[in-house]
């Protein structure tokens with residue numbers, strides 16, 4: 001059966017010492033909370049990955065991930081970080097296609113398909129983000145947008161490779177706004193995503209794919225969201241910067 005995951009996306013927040021403290025606190029606080037089918041993932045700024053990887057190695061079911069990688073395997077791309085580099089510091093995951101990267105860095109589905117390929121080749125599991133803007137939702141285009149993000153970003157993969165992909169539905173209008181999708185709104189889209197996976201790869205793959213919800217998720221709204229049939233955890237922004245809030249969200253699985 002599919003894994004339940006709570007992943008923290010620190011974005012461009014925290015400095016080194018505070019980041020190491022936060023991660024150490026998280027590890028201590030979830031030590032007895034994470035069961036075999038559950039996983040906690042923290043995605044810090046990439047320059048903290050190595051230090052956090054050393055700490056993560058001490059705790060089963062706590063892993064780290066990058067927030068982005070370059071689409072090429074290596075080469076003359078000053079300032080960029082490759083998937084293999086992220087993997088080499090003990091990371092298991094990489095977030096791809098976050099709406100902030102799509103919006104501020106012009107990342108397209110086509111580019112993200114390349115990033116997905118290099119990540120999987122390096123042995124990283126992509127946490128592939130999809131989601132519509134408020135304008136797209138208001139015009140009724142959200143299902144088409146999500147279909148296209150899936151079709152162009154990840155559905156070129158064969159079933160074996162796709163099994164290593166985690167999806168994250170993050171409606172852009174809910175990110176950092178304090179406005180969460182209602183559990184019904186989120187479940188509707190998650191069920192739609194699972195259906196698309198079923199049509200592309202079949203029942204078994206669809207049933208095994210972890211689909212996270214992201215967008216103003218916090219300890220208060222997580223219980224209702226995670227209780228939905230097709231929501232397998234969360235991708236947490238703001239609330240992942242506070243150890244108590246983040247670990248309270250992790251504990252929702254067992255409450």
Ligand code: 13P
Nearest residue numbers: 009175176215216237238
């Ligand atoms: P917030 O939880 O701050 O809304 O951010 C969600 C997000 O973008 C996680 O990737």
